[in-house]
Amino acid sequence: MAGGTGSTGSTRAPGELVGLLVADVLLQRPKTLPAGATVAQARAAFDDDHVHMLLLVEADERLAGTLVRDDLADAAAGAALAHASLQERTLSASLSAEEARQVLVAAGQRRRAVVDTDGRLVGLLCLKRRLTGFCSDRDVASRAAERGERPCAPATVQNSGHSG
Secondary structure, three states, X not given: OOOOOOOOOOXXXXXXXXXXXXHHHXXXXXOEEXXXXXXXXXXXXXXXXXXXXXXXXXXXXXXXXXXXHHHHOOOOOOEHHHHOEOOOOEEEOOOEHHHHHHHHHHHOOOEEEEEOOOOEEEEEEEEOOOOOOEOOHHHHHHHHHHOOOOOOOOOEOOOOOOOO
């Protein structure tokens, strides 16, 4: 994914977010599903308790939609994209990190996809449970290693349906 300096360090508290942009604290290598993924593939991805938002991406890296579990509550089959949304689920990489934290807290959300001005996926912003800092690529890799999984590689999972 292009854009941003990314986050490889530890979580930052709000005071430490001053002067940082979303690009500085996002997950650079979120797992994605192709935009053509099925409801069955999305449901399979959500079988992993660590998956909270699925990012559906076109071949040119444009974000086509996002899914959370509730989006599929009544979905029987077919294209997952038909149940996806971008509204109130994306942020710009150029937004200040603290402002993004406040937006997420006010919306009762902990994740938003980060896109560039052309709608291409840059990464995923993941607010920690305590709502004071963001998950880092290092945090995600460490948790995956503890579970004996490969962290976010490859970035796009075609049929096994795994996303951050």
